Amino acid sequence: MIEIDDVTKNYGDRRVVDRLSLTVPAGDFCVLLGSSGCGKSTTLKMINRLIAADAGTIRIAGEDIGTVPAEALRRRIGYAIQSIGLFPHWTVEDNIATVPRLLRWPRARRRARVTELLEMFRLAPATYRAKYPHQLSGGEQQRVGVARALAADPELLLMDEPFGAVDPLTRDDLQGELARIHRATKKTIVFVTHDIEEALRLATHIAVMQEGRIAQLGAPLDILEHPASDFVADFVGRQGIGLKLLSVRKIADRMRPGEIAEGEPLSLDTSLRDALSAMTTRRSDRLPVCDAAGRRVGAIALADLVR
Amino acid sequence: MTVLPSPAARRPAPLLSIGIHNQVLLVVVLVASVAVALSGFVGDAPNRLVSGRPIPLWAAAAILPTTGIAALGAALSAACLVRPSRPLHCAVAVLAAALLLLVLAAAGQAASLLAQSAKPASRISLGPAFWVLAACAALAVGDALQRLGAGIVVQLVAVTGLASGMVLLAASGTFDALSLAREFEIRHQVFADAVVRHMILVGASVGAAAAIGFPLGVATARRPGLQNPVFGVLNILQTIPSIALFGLLIVPLSALVAAVPRLAAYGVAGIGVTPAIIALVLYALLPVVRNTSVGLAGVDSAAIEAGRGMGMSPGQIFREIELPLALPVLLAGLRIVTVQAIGLAVVAALIGAGGLGTFVFEGLGQYAVDLVLLGALPAIFLALAADFLLQILTTILRRRFAL
Numbered sequence: 001m002i003e004i005d006d007v008t009k010n011y012g013d014r015r016v017v018d019r020l021s022l023t024v025p026a027g028d029f030c031v032l033l034g035s036s037g038c039g040k041s042t043t044l045k046m047i048n049r050l051i052a053a054d055a056g057t058i059r060i061a062g063e064d065i066g067t068v069p070a071e072a073l074r075r076r077i078g079y080a081i082q083s084i085g086l087f088p089h090w091t092v093e094d095n096i097a098t099v100p101r102l103l104r105w106p107r108a109r110r111r112a113r114v115t116e117l118l119e120m121f122r123l124a125p126a127t128y129r130a131k132y133p134h135q136l137s138g139g140e141q142q143r144v145g146v147a148r149a150l151a152a153d154p155e156l157l158l159m160d161e162p163f164g165a166v167d168p169l170t171r172d173d174l175q176g177e178l179a180r181i182h183r184a185t186k187k188t189i190v191f192v193t194h195d196i197e198e199a200l201r202l203a204t205h206i207a208v209m210q211e212g213r214i215a216q217l218g219a220p221l222d223i224l225e226h227p228a229s230d231f232v233a234d235f236v237g238r239q240g241i242g243l244k245l246l247s248v249r250k251i252a253d254r255m256r257p258g259e260i261a262e263g264e265p266l267s268l269d270t271s272l273r274d275a276l277s278a279m280t281t282r283r284s285d286r287l288p289v290c291d292a293a294g295r296r297v298g299a300i301a302l303a304d305l306v307r
Numbered sequence: 308m309t310v311l312p313s314p315a316a317r318r319p320a321p322l323l324s325i326g327i328h329n330q331v332l333l334v335v336v337l338v339a340s341v342a343v344a345l346s347g348f349v350g351d352a353p354n355r356l357v358s359g360r361p362i363p364l365w366a367a368a369a370i371l372p373t374t375g376i377a378a379l380g381a382a383l384s385a386a387c388l389v390r391p392s393r394p395l396h397c398a399v400a401v402l403a404a405a406l407l408l409l410v411l412a413a414a415g416q417a418a419s420l421l422a423q424s425a426k427p428a429s430r431i432s433l434g435p436a437f438w439v440l441a442a443c444a445a446l447a448v449g450d451a452l453q454r455l456g457a458g459i460v461v462q463l464v465a466v467t468g469l470a471s472g473m474v475l476l477a478a479s480g481t482f483d484a485l486s487l488a489r490e491f492e493i494r495h496q497v498f499a500d501a502v503v504r505h506m507i508l509v510g511a512s513v514g515a516a517a518a519i520g521f522p523l524g525v526a527t528a529r530r531p532g533l534q535n536p537v538f539g540v541l542n543i544l545q546t547i548p549s550i551a552l553f554g555l556l557i558v559p560l561s562a563l564v565a566a567v568p569r570l571a572a573y574g575v576a577g578i579g580v581t582p583a584i585i586a587l588v589l590y591a592l593l594p595v596v597r598n599t600s601v602g603l604a605g606v607d608s609a610a611i612e613a614g615r616g617m618g619m620s621p622g623q624i625f626r627e628i629e630l631p632l633a634l635p636v637l638l639a640g641l642r643i644v645t646v647q648a649i650g651l652a653v654v655a656a657l658i659g660a661g662g663l664g665t666f667v668f669e670g671l672g673q674y675a676v677d678l679v680l681l682g683a684l685p686a687i688f689l690a691l692a693a694d695f696l697l698q699i700l701t702t703i704l705r706r707r708f709a710l
Contacts, residue, residue, distance in 0.1 A: 050616055074618035085613030089631050099617050148617070158616075 001026040001156060001188040002047060009042055018212035019056070024205075026155075027186045031199040034209035035235070040192045043209070044158050047190065048077045060156065064296075074232075077097055078149035078157035080189075082164040084141050086133040092144050093129045099152040117147040121177065136294070139170035146178065150187075152275030159191045163198065175201055196236055200248050201271075208232050220248045246305060247273040248282045254304040255289050261299035266289035268297070272305050323682040326388065332399065333387040338379060341441035343376075347434035349417050355486065355675050362421070364413070364436055369420065372413035376440070379406040383447060384643045396413075396455040400465065403447035408472045410440045415481030416544050422484040432677055459699050466695065486677045487684075494666070494681070501633035502685060505662035508580065508652045509689075512587030513645050520592045521637075524599020535602070541593040549651050552589065553658045556582035583660030587651055591644040598640025602633030635705050642697035653682065 002024040009017040017039040024030045032040040045051040047058060049070045058065050065073055086095050096117055098112040105113070121143040134140055142162060145188075149157055150193075163171045179202055182189060193199055199206050200220045204276040207224065208215045208231075216228040224245050227233035237244065252268040265288040266275055280284060285302040327333055347361020350370065365373050379402055386399050418431040425431070452465055482488045491498060527533045547555075561577030564570050575581045604631050614624045656664025663682040670678030 047614060050612075070662065073620040074616060076618075079613070079616035081613060081616065083607075083609035083612075085609035085611075085616075087610050087614070089630055090572055098614075098619075102618055102623075130451065145613075148613075161363065 001028070001061060003059045004043070005044060005048070005057050005059070007043070007053045007058060009039070009046065009051065009054050016212050017046070017053075020213060021056075022095070022207060022214060024190060026188050028188045029182050029191065029202055029204045031203035031206045032190065032192045032209055033194070033196065033199045033206050033235075035194055039212040040194075041211050043159055044160055044190060047156075047158055048074045048079060050074075066090075075102055075206065076154055076156070078152075078154040079288070080142075080146050080149040080157070080159045080162045083146040084142055084149070084162075084163040084165075086144060088133050090132075090134070091129065092131050092133070094138060095133065095144060096148045096151050098148055103152055107231075113151060113153075113191075115293065117150060120150075120181065121147050123147075124211050128180065137170075138166050138175060142166055142170075142174060143177070146174075150181075150185075151270075155188060157187050157189045159189065161193055162191075164195075178202060181302075197247065199221040200244060208235060221245070224248065241257075243273055246276060247271050251275055251289055251300050254307060255298045255300050256304070257298040259299040260296070261286045261288040263287055263298055266300070267292065275300055276302075276305055310363070319361060328389065328391050329387045331400075332383060332447055335443045335447050335450070336384045337385070338541035339372075339440050340441075340677055342381065342439035343436045346439075348436040348440075349414060349421065350432045350434045351421055351425065352430045352486075353426070354428045355490075355677065356673065358431050358676075359434075359519045360431065361434050362417075363441075367417035367421065369416060370412040372409060372416060375409050376406065376413060379403075379409065379498065385475060393455060396451045400448055400451035400455065402461065403444050403451060404465065407441060407444035407469065408476065410444060411476055412481055415483075415485060418482070418486075430489070431484060432486045459702055462514075462695075463699070464683070473638075476615045480675065484622050487680055490675075490677045490681050498681070498685075499636065499702050501661065501663050501665055501682075502689075504660075505649070505652055505664075505686070505689065508583055508655060508660060508662050509645065509648045509693075512584045512652075513641065514590060515584065516588045516591030516595050516644060519588070521599055522596030523592070524596040525603065527596065527600040528603035537596065538593075541596060544589045549586065549590070549654045550657065552586045553582060553655060556585055557658065559579060560585075578659045580660050583652070583655035584660055587655070588647050590651060591648055594640045594643045596668045597638050598643075598697065599633070602636030602640075603629055605636065620643065635701050638697060638704065642694060642701070645693045645697060646690045649686055653686050656682075 002022075002248075004020060004022040004024075007017060007020050008015065014036075017141055020039070020043060022030075022043075032043060034040045041267065046053045047060070047065070049065055060073075060077075087098075093111075093114050096114045097105075100110045100113060114129065115125045116127055123140065123143060128144075129139075133144070136144065142165075145194070146159075146162060149159070150272055163174050166174065171176060175198060178189075181187075182202075191199075191202060203220055205217060205221050206220055207217045210231050216223060216232045218226075218228075223232065223236055224241060227236060249272045251266060251270045251272065254272065261284075263282060263284060266278060268289060269290055270278075275287065279302055288296050289298045289300055291297050343364050346363075347359075348364035350359025350361050352359035352521070360591050364376065368376075382402055383399065386402070388393060389395055414433055414437050421431050422429075448465065448469070452462060455461070457465070476482065483492075523537060527537050543550075557577040560575065560582055564575055564577065610628055610632070611624055614628050618628070652660070653664035653667055654664050656662055663686045666682030668677050668682075670676065670680075670682065
């Protein structure tokens with residue numbers, strides 16, 4: 001979907017992105033992970049040409065982005081940022097319909113799309129459609145921000161630390177919703193964050209960045225188990241690495257099929273970390289597991305977590 | 308949502324707690340009382356050029372309006388002692404408005420009473436006690452409306468109520484015996500022209516200042532490097548005394564007309580309307596440019612980045628995001644400039660631009676205070692009206708854009 005090829009960006013004497021190459025397959029959830037100043041945001045903004053690359057090429061679906069007018073390119077790509085940037089003088093409906101309006105969709109189609117998106121983000125359309133941004137909570141504003149990015153149904157979604165400014169509980173909700181929407185829509189998402197937990201939870205691939213280069217590219221489990229360098233190992237954290245490993249593995253990997261246990265079942269896609277948490281709070285070393293339809297399919301025991 | 312009762316609300320409230328709850332109103336009432344006690348309500352002069360003999364309120368007006376004014380004053384001072392509440396503020400606003408109209412009526416009536424026994428050349432003018440009393444009553448109305456948190460509609464109702472009361476009083480001939488009314492009567496044809504000319508001066512200069520200042524403001528917001536030179540020049544212009552600026556423009560404009568005589572056909576001249584409008588525009592530029600610049604700079608940069616990121620063109624971002632969000636600040640600048648221009652245009656009469664200043668300078672020359680007032684009062688009313696209307700417009704826009 002995206003091929004970044006040997007791209008460089010300098011600010012004066014400082015090289016922020018250094019001959020970076022990265023390929024993001026269609027449907028991937030690629031997280032650019034790194035501390036501030038590592039060039040992750042700059043890389044993201046070069047994809048929709050908010051920042052012009054000094055050298056190298058970027059192709060989206062095979063097409064060199066330099067050959068497309070910048071505004072036309074951006075209307076094809078969803079874009080969500082940490083500061084959200086909702087237009088304070090527009091209603092939620094008008095905000096979400098920004099790109100469809102730029103693309104001159106007919107009114108009825110815009111309206112239907114806004115309804116669909118509000119429902120997708122569990123914001124009751126009748127209540128929220130006519131509200132103004134200042135009437136929304138921080139979490140609701142960010143939901144509207146992401147809904148706005150998805151409005152014209154772009155194949156590609158760029159997100160620049162979108163959940164960085166919301167409280168931890170809301171962030172957890174928003175991450176859950178984004179993961180659900182990614183599974184449901186199969187959009188290609190490039191997501192910038194410095195939060196390793198967020199990256200582990202959401203990514204199909206993580207690109208750990210260091211000084212404008214990619215220090216390691218791999219699946220979350222890969223990065224935790226086989227860090228390519230001391231820098232990566234330090235960054236993903238030697239402390240608490242066990243818990244992080246538990247958080248990227250699912251019950252489905254460790255379950256004992258067919259066995260029975262007492263209590264409220266956990267679903268197959270629950271992380272092992274959440275399973276451990278459930279066992280601790282329920283004072284039980286064995287919990288039942290159910291599939292997506294709610295059928296009990298097996299059990300998971302405390303010992304399975306450390307296997 | 309449940310609201311915890313505040314500590315004050317939990318305490319049983321005494322029906323009437325003695326204490327001064329409204330210091331502003333108290334000061335206003337005291338000042339008015341002192342003015343009424345010590346100075347003349349109207350003045351009685353044998354002709355328009357000498358100053359009059361001061362006559363206090365109780366001697367000038369009939370018994371009915373005098374007691375009425377005293378009673379309303381007493382009611383307002385009592386209101387200072389009552390625990391504040393919405394009904395109280397409403398009552399104060401109504402009482403103070405009634406007081407203002409009653410003071411006007413009393414002055415008119417006093418003048419007619421005095422005129423009956425006076426020679427035709429004699430003049431009955433308004434005295435210090437009248438002005439202080441009227442100003443205090445108006446202040447009390449404004450203060451009560453503010454405490455009430457009055458919205459646009461209530462303010463409009465109050466202003467139209469007061470204005471129509473005054474118009475009714477004037478139409479019924481209440482003021483006819485006052486010297487101010489007699490000056491007006493002599494000049495009513497010229498007066499209408501002067502008001503129109505004044506409004507043309509203000510309208511043209513504010514329009515031109517907006518047309519020049521707005522793009523300049525956008526430029527300074529876009530290029531911070533321009534700010535120092537632009538604001539430097541505009542600040543210096545602002546410090547030139549208005550009379551001096553009007554005078555200074557005579558020389559270059561006369562020279563220009565002498566060099567290009569065809570300009571004279573378009574009304575360009577060293578004195579008159581041309582230098583007046585140029586000077587007014589120069590004074591108006593700083594607030595317009597500064598507010599445009601500040602307004603645009605105050606627009607949330609995240610909204611602009613989001614707009615860019617979603618594929619809005621620079622023109623779309625300007626028209627659909629920056630401009631509407633900066634509009635309230637922009638209008639505030641226009642409001643300052645309009646009020647300022649209405650005052651400054653009075654001075655422009657000095658260089659033959661006409662307008663209400665004509666009466667002021669004529670009155671100054673003749674030492675006829677009433678003639679000065681005939682120019683000054685309408686200018687004040689114009690300024691207040693313009694300020695009020697632009698304020699309403701700003702409020703409506705803020706609400707429309709939910710800012």
